[in-house]
Amino acid sequence: MARVIERGVDSVVKCRIKKDDKVKVMSGKEKGKMGKVLKVLRDKNRVVIENVNFVKRHTRPGGQTRQGGIIEKEATIHGSNIMLVCNKCINPVRIKMQRLEDGRMVRICRKCGEFIDT
Numbered sequence: 001m002a003r004v005i006e007r008g009v010d011s012v013v014k015c016r017i018k019k020d021d022k023v024k025v026m027s028g029k030e031k032g033k034m035g036k037v038l039k040v041l042r043d044k045n046r047v048v049i050e051n052v053n054f055v056k057r058h059t060r061p062g063g064q065t066r067q068g069g070i071i072e073k074e075a076t077i078h079g080s081n082i083m084l085v086c087n088k089c090i091n092p093v094r095i096k097m098q099r100l101e102d103g104r105m106v107r108i109c110r111k112c113g114e115f116i117d118t
């Protein structure tokens with residue numbers, strides 16, 4: 001039997017999700033939402049997705065520029081809760097990594113074979 005080395009969930013964000021990727025939330029309270037990745041926090045394995053997971057924060061008046069009140073801001077989502085969306089399938093898909101002839105690693109949709117990286 002061949003041995004398959006499975007990478008842990010922690011590697012999802014580290015290796016596969018990048019800024020400006022289109023992703024879908026697969027679990028949690030924001031399940032089903034799609035958006036663009038604004039920020040990747042690699043050490044925490046979390047991402048910030050545009051218009052997803054808004055949280056209200058109360059701020060106090062003070063400082064030089066900030067006014068008091070409530071601001072809404074996207075909060076981070078754990079990498080294990082999201083999946084990359086293929087532009088061709090318009091669906092969350094599993095991807096594989098492949099090395100090109102010039103040595104670059106690209107991400108490819110397992111379903112349709114489309115390059116995720118351009």
Ligand SMILES: [Zn+2]
Pocket residue numbers: 086087088089090093109110111112113114
């Ligand atoms: Zn695809």
